Structures are given as structure tokens and as C-alpha cells.
Amino acid sequence: MNRRLIVMRHAKAENAPGLADVERDLTDTGRAQAGAVGALLAREGLVPEHVICSAARRTRETWRLVAEGLPTEPETDVTASLYSAGVDTALELVGRVDPAVRTLLLVGHNPTMAQLAAAFGDGGYPHFPPASVAVVDLDVDWLYAAPGTGTARILERP
Template sequence: MRHAKAEQGGRTDFERELTDRGRADAAEAGAWLAGRGFAPQHALVSAAARTRATWEALAAGGGWELEPDYDRGLYVAEPATAVDLIGLVDDDVRTLVVIGHNPTMAYLAQLLGDGEGDPELESQLLAGFPTSATAVFEYDGAWSDLAEGSARLVGYHVGRG
């Protein structure tokens, strides 16, 4: 997931907060995920203020009580680094949510897909990855083996509250 709509300015980019719309959009995305039966067992979230706030609103919208793993490295991660961070997740975790920043999250979503997902979803994903965009993948393997083209896109949604 890409973080929700954030303020244009802040003391630093890392400290930018969500707008009211961003909080509403993230909560709506959480409700959408929960409505599809998605309940994360682990949350890997960039440590930036806007991604932390996105997680809080997403979790509230989904009705999840889960302590996230805030990772400062995800803030500046390239797609390959994001895959490496995901690879460190315990294999007992079957459902994972990752919240980060563009362009990394858009590239990551495009790289992970095996191209065998629903063509309409694939088309929507390729058309853009705006704030609050959420791509849902199925993956059957060890997180450490996650690689390009190894997951199937089964959902795509842009939260708009």
C-alpha cells in the first residue's frame, strides 16, 4: 500500500502528516480490505509520520489491533530493498501488509505480479498507484523467496473516504 494523502509541507519530508482526507481514505481502504476477509498478521510500515498515520487509520478502518513493525529503512527503500525487508518476515506470518512510499510501492506492485491476475485489476494497477492505493497479492512460499513475478494480483483498490 502507498501511504494516504499527506500535507504538502512539514519540517522535513519524514515528518509530513496526513491530511483529513488522507485519514479518511486510509480508513476506507482498511474497511475495503476487511470486507474482503483480509486480516494482517504482521504490518511492515515505513517509520515516516505519514505512513505511521496511514497504518493507524487503515487498522482502525479494518478493525485490526496489531502492533506494526516501523522500519526506517522502508522510508528510503528501492524496490529490491523492500523485497529484502519483506524477506525478513517470519514465515509463520501468512498475511502481511506493507505500507511505504512511491515510486517504490508502485514499482514493487508491478514487479511482484506474475501477469496471471485478473486482467482488469492488472490494467488498473498499471494505470497508476495514487495515494491510498492498495494492491493485494496471493503468494505461496517463504517470504525470503519472494521474487519478481512470484505473486498473483487478486485485488486493487484506491481508498477514497
């Protein structure tokens, strides 16, 4: 294995009529989910060296709670471009990661996170609920990450 990409959808967020979508907070369930994912990643030895997180409040909160369960806190890029990114844009962000990084975590939104996991899998990940995590083992450097260059497996699907 050359590189490991961890794809995570944010944890369960509130439905908040009248509030801008990017400002939605996590629910209590979502906070618990995020904490559980952090513990799971640590237990599985899947500690990211770098994180790319959407700038939406719910993804930032998800990442903060995941990070609390990890033994080390990786360098984190919070970017607005992941909020509305499609798979191609997400892969462009991945392609810019320092080649020295071996494990990268993306914390984003559906449908992109589900589509990204499916692009590396057998296409069978249409149901990717909040706090779902897929692990993609890549055979290439970040710059060349694309469907067909690695294999995905679901680690967590709450």
C-alpha cells in the first residue's frame, strides 16, 4: 500500500430551518458519532497525518470531536471548496497533498463522500449515512489518485 485515504461524511447534523446550511451544528447523536469514529480510527491504527475538512460548521465540529480520540493531532486544512465539491474537486484537493503524507482524512458532505467511496469501490456505497467512513488503499501517490487506482472498504456505517 502506497497511500491511505480515509473518506468521512460529517456526523448527524441538526435540521435548522432559517439557518444557512453551512451554519448547522451537530446533534447530540452526531457528537457521539464523531467521538466514536475518533476512537475507532485510533483503535484501527488509522491515524491521519493530514486532514482536509469542509469549512461548514458541522464538518469542523465533526473533525474536532474525531481528533479528540486520536493520539496525535494532524495538520488540518479547512477549506470552503470541499463544501460544494464534486468528486473531481475532492480529488484535486487530494492531489495537492504533500507526497510525504501517508494517511489522509477528508471530512465532507454527501453526495460527494459517498460517490468518492463508490468510485474506489464496486460502486456499492449509495447509502453513506452521517459519520460513515470508508478507507481507500491507494496504489499511487496523491497526485494520481483517481478511480481505479485503489480499493475501498467501509469501516463504519452508523
